[in-house]
Amino acid sequence: MVNLFDIRYLRIGTPNLDNAIEFATRIVGLQLVGREGKAAYFRSDKPKVRGDTRDHTLVYFEGDPSDHVAAFDILDRDALDSVAAEIEAAGHPVHWGTSEECELRRVKNFIAFKDPTGNKLEIVVKPFHTGTRYFPTRDAGITEFSHIGLRTANAARDEAFWTRLMNARVSDWIGDAPLLRINTIHHSLALFPSATPGVQHINHQVEDIDDIMRSYYFLKEKGVRIVFGPGRHPSSSACFLYFEGPDKMVYEYSVGVKLITPEMEASYRPRQFPFAPESFCMWGSRPDIPEFRAEAAGGKAAEKPGMAPLRVV
Template sequence: MIELLDVCYVRMGTKDIQTSTDFATRILGLEVSESSRNSRHLRSDERGHTLYYHEGDPNDHVVGFEVRDSQTLEIAAATLEDLGHDLHRGTRDECDSRHVRDFVAFREPSGLKIELVVQPEIMGKRHFPSRDAGISGFSHVGIFSQDCKRDEAFWTQVCNARVSDRIGDVPLLRVNEIHHTLALVPAGRGGLQHINHQVESTDDIMRSYNLLKQHNVPITFGPGRHPTSGARFVYFQGPDGMTFEYSVGVNKVDEETYRERQFGFEPFSLCMWGAKSNLNGLEN
C-alpha cells in the first residue's frame, strides 16, 4: 500500500502567467517565493511552495503528495509498476524545480498526473503574503473522476486514503486526521476540480467574500457550511476557470471511533445554510 502523508502542491499551466500571478497574490493572498520569465512558485504556509504556475496548457494539472522517505517512495514505485502504471522518475533538474529530494510521477485512473515526493522544502522565513487573507495553509483538492467507484478503490486500496463521508456517489477521502484531503467529483474527464486553502477565522471568509465581490470575481458557492466536514467556506473562480476555496473549521477524525457516513445528493448535504452550488460537477 502507498502511504501518503499529505497533499503538498499543485502545478498548473496558464494562458497568461502575469494575470495568474496577479490573481494569486492580489486576490487569493499567496506569496511569490520564486519567479522566472515563464513560471511562478507561490507559498501559502511554511512550505517552499504549494502552487506553481507555468505558461502552457491550462488543462495541464499535477498534484503532489508527500511520502515519508526514499524507501517508501521505492515501495510506491514498485507497487505502481506491478499494477501497470507508466512511471516517470524525476530528474535532478525536475526535483530542483519542485524543491524536493526525489519524486515519481504517474497518472491516476481518471488521468490526472500525480507526483509522489520525498522531503518537500520547508522555509525558515515566515509566509508573508501580499494580501492578508488569513490563509493558514494549502489543505486539499477536489479532482474529477470518470468512475468514482473505480477511483475510490485506487485511493483506498492501492493508497492509504480512507472514506470520511459520501455525498451521493462523491467520496471525501482523508490520508491523515483532517476530514478530507481529496474529493472525487463525477465528470467525463480527469483533472483538478478545486484547490482549497484554510483560513484562520469565519471573519476571514467574510472579508474575502466582500473583496471578491468588489473585484467582480465569480462566486461559485457560498458563503456556507459543509455538514460533512463542518467547515465554513466560500468558493470562487480564478484564471483559466480554476475554482479556489477558502474554508475554516474543518473537523479532525479520531481513527479509532470514526465511521464513514452517507449523505444524500441534495443541496443541504452540500451546504447546511442553504447556499446554492454552481461548482463543476456539483451543481444544484
C-alpha cells in the first residue's frame, strides 16, 4: 500500500505561456514565484490557514496543453524504493527522476508513472518548502491548492488503483465518479469518466463565501466564462464557483469542504449520489462542464427513470 500524504503540484502544458501567466496571476490570483526558461511557477498556500508552505503548487510549461502531471508526496520519505517496486509490480512502469528533473520540480527525489487511464502521476520526497509569505496577485481570498478532478476511462478500475495500490478512500460517489480522500480533506482527487486522460479541474480553496461571490462578479466583468455556480456541493458541503481558463482548463474556487477526521474514519461510510444535477449542486445551478453532465457519462443517468440529462444553461 502506497501511503500518500497530500497533493503537491500540477504541471500543465500550454502553447501560450504568456497567456497562461496572465490568467493565473490576474484572474485566478496566484503568485508567480518564478519564470525559468519555458516554465512558470505559481504558489497558492496561505501558511496560517494551511500550516504548510509548498514551494509551488502549479507549473505551466510551454508544450502540449493535454500534457498534465499531478504530484503527491508520501508519509514515509524513506519508502520511495519500496513504493516504486510496489507500483512496478502492479504493472505500472516507473521512471526515476534525474537530478535535472528533480531540480525543475524542487524536490529531492521522485518517481513518475501512469495510472491505468494514462494519467501522468509523480510521487515526490522532500519537496521544497519556502520561508517567504504567499503574496497573491489579486485579492481572490485563496488559501490553498486543494484538489483536482482527474479523467478516467474506467471509473471502477481506476478507483481500485487509488484505493488498493494507494491509500485513497472513497468519501462519496456521484454516479460512477468516486470522490477520494488521502488525508482529512473530503477529497483530494475525484475521478470523472472521460474519453481522454488528464486533469479535469483545478481547485483552490478560498476564505469564505464572500470570496466566491466577489469572484463571480469579478470574473463576469472580465469576460471569463463561468461554467458552474455559484452553488453548493451536497457531497463535500463546499460552496463553489467553476470557470474556464487557458486551453479550456476548468478552475474552481470553493470554501467549506467537509473534513473526515481520524476519529471519524472507522465509522464513516461513503454515500452514493445519483448522476443528477442536484447531486452536483443543492442550490439548483447547472454545470456547463461535459464531465458533470449525463451525456458525457455515457447517458447512463438519462436512461434511468426520473433522471433527465443535465441541461446546459
